Amino acid sequence: MKGVLLLLSSVSILLPGVGSCPKKCLCHRPSNSVDCSGQGLSKIPADLPPWTLTLLLQDNQIHWLPALAFRSVPLLSTLNLSNNSLSNLASEAFYGLRHLEVLNLTQNSLLSLETSLAHALPGLRQLDLSSNSLNLLPTSLGKPWENLTVFAVQRNSLQHLERTLLEAMPKVRLVLLKNNPWKCDCHLVGLKLWLERFTFAGGVTDNAICRLPEPWKGRDLLAIPHELYQPCPLPSPHLAPSLGQQPGSALQEVHKPSENNSGQQDSLECETKPKTKPANLRHAVATVVITGVVCGIVCLMMLAAAIYGCTYAAITAQYHGRLLASTRESEKMGSKESMDRSAAREPPCQSPP
Numbered sequence: 359m360k361g362v363l364l365l366l367s368s369v370s371i372l373l374p375g376v377g378s379c380p381k382k383c384l385c386h387r388p389s390n391s392v393d394c395s396g397q398g399l400s401k402i403p404a405d406l407p408p409w410t411l412t413l414l415l416q417d418n419q420i421h422w423l424p425a426l427a428f429r430s431v432p433l434l435s436t437l438n439l440s441n442n443s444l445s446n447l448a449s450e451a452f453y454g455l456r457h458l459e460v461l462n463l464t465q466n467s468l469l470s471l472e473t474s475l476a477h478a479l480p481g482l483r484q485l486d487l488s489s490n491s492l493n494l495l496p497t498s499l500g501k502p503w504e505n506l507t508v509f510a511v512q513r514n515s516l517q518h519l520e521r522t523l524l525e526a527m528p529k530v531r532l533v534l535l536k537n538n539p540w541k542c543d544c545h546l547v548g549l550k551l552w553l554e555r556f557t558f559a560g561g562v563t564d565n566a567i568c569r570l571p572e573p574w575k576g577r578d579l580l581a582i583p584h585e586l587y588q589p590c591p592l593p594s595p596h597l598a599p600s601l602g603q604q605p606g607s608a609l610q611e612v613h614k615p616s617e618n619n620s621g622q623q624d625s626l627e628c629e630t631k632p633k634t635k636p637a638n639l640r641h642a643v644a645t646v647v648i649t650g651v652v653c654g655i656v657c658l659m660m661l662a663a664a665i666y667g668c669t670y671a672a673i674t675a676q677y678h679g680r681l682l683a684s685t686r687e688s689e690k691m692g693s694k695e696s697m698d699r700s701a702a703r704e705p706p707c708q709s710p711p
């Protein structure tokens with residue numbers, strides 16, 4: 359009985375051991391890693407060992423992931439899909455990867471990101487989406503992506519990024535945004551404010567350089583003064599948080615505004631905003647004018663005081679002159695009465711003794 363059990367268990371250990379490493383991969387049991395990189399694969403190998411923690415699939419031609427693509431490797435913690443041909447990600451592809459911590463999707467052709475990816479991969483710590491074709495990210499994630507610390511989307515086609523998305527990543531410490539055609543209009547004020555607070559709190563980011571509108575081209579989003587922004591006139595319908603249910607739906611929503619004038623008007627209004635004289639500037643001008651007027655009044659008062667002082671001094675001097683003259687007169691006359699009279703006479707200097 360014991361022998362049979364032993365035999366059975368050794369067979370059951372041996373059997374998966376035999377077929378455990380897919381043909382084109384290198385399996386390294388001590389590190390629980392499977393390296394299938396650069397093998398010209400167009401899909402995920404079928405017979406991946408269940409102990410896999412690290413799966414390297416970079417430098418292949420995988421263009422599509424079926425639902426539950428990683429069902430056989432539920433313990434996976436690092437997945438590298440860099441330099442493949444993925445153009446969309448159905449979040450069902452990642453179902454079951456509750457322990458995935460690092461997902462590297464750089465150098466693919468991704469166009470959008472699904473909101474539900476956060477639900478599919480709740481334990482994710484690093485998400486690298488750089489060097490793709492992303493032109494739209496979801497506005498929020500439904501629930502916080504609580505352990506995400508690295509979020510990289512540099513070298514994509516992003517114009518806008520809603521701060522609500524970043525607010526759904528409470529532990530994020532590194533946010534890479536470089537080399538996107540950022541449109542620094544009123545819609546990007548939220549991102550700017552978020553980044554200011556983020557960097558102040560010790561977060562690390564690279565420079566989001568504006569591509570549009572014209573006055574800010576080539577400038578760092580963080581370096582543009584807020585005074586030159588005003589809130590957007592209305593919440594624009596094409597950025598409403600209804601995106602990401604289907605991978606295609608998000609794209610349609612992006613192109614919709616161009617069919618209609620309203621979207622264009624909206625963006626035009628945004629672009630002209632920085633050029634109009636903002637409220638703060640008007641306040642500044644008013645302050646300068648009031649200060650000028652007050653200074654002017656003070657100056658006039660000082661001038662009046664000076665004139666008064668001079669006049670008073672002159673009159674006093676004249677009076678003293680008269681007094682001197684009449685004193686001399688009274689010395690000659692010797693009479694107090696005549697001094698009074700001579701003081702009343704005028705001018706005293708001209709009257710001969």
Ligand SMILES: *[C@@H]1O[C@H](CO)[C@@H](O)[C@H](O)[C@H]1NC(C)=O
Nearest residue numbers: 396398416417418419441442
């Ligand atoms: C991407 O993968 C291809 C093979 O599919 C390889 O020839 C190429 O060198 C890789 N590119 C980079 C930048 O690693």
Ligand SMILES: *[C@@H]1O[C@H](CO)[C@@H](O)[C@H](O)[C@H]1NC(C)=O
Nearest residue numbers: 416417436438440441460462
């Ligand atoms: C993913 O693969 C690239 C090579 O294509 C490598 O440079 C990078 O370090 C890998 N990342 C992870 C997390 O394994």
Ligand SMILES: *[C@@H]1O[C@H](CO)[C@@H](O)[C@H](O)[C@H]1NC(C)=O
Nearest residue numbers: 440441462464484485486508
């Ligand atoms: C992802 O892979 C790229 C190379 O393809 C590498 O430069 C980058 O550091 C990796 N990202 C992470 C988060 O490991």
Ligand SMILES: *[C@@H]1O[C@H](CO)[C@@H](O)[C@H](O)[C@H]1NC(C)=O
Nearest residue numbers: 456457479480481482504505
């Ligand atoms: C986040 O990380 C903590 C600590 O490592 C872990 O206990 C928790 O389960 C993680 N959260 C999720 C949703 O995986």
Ligand SMILES: *[C@@H]1O[C@H](CO)[C@@H](O)[C@H](O)[C@H]1NC(C)=O
Nearest residue numbers: 595614615617618619620621
């Ligand atoms: C375009 O705008 C008009 C009003 O200006 C509106 O009636 C119409 O429904 C809009 N069309 C689309 C496709 O949004």
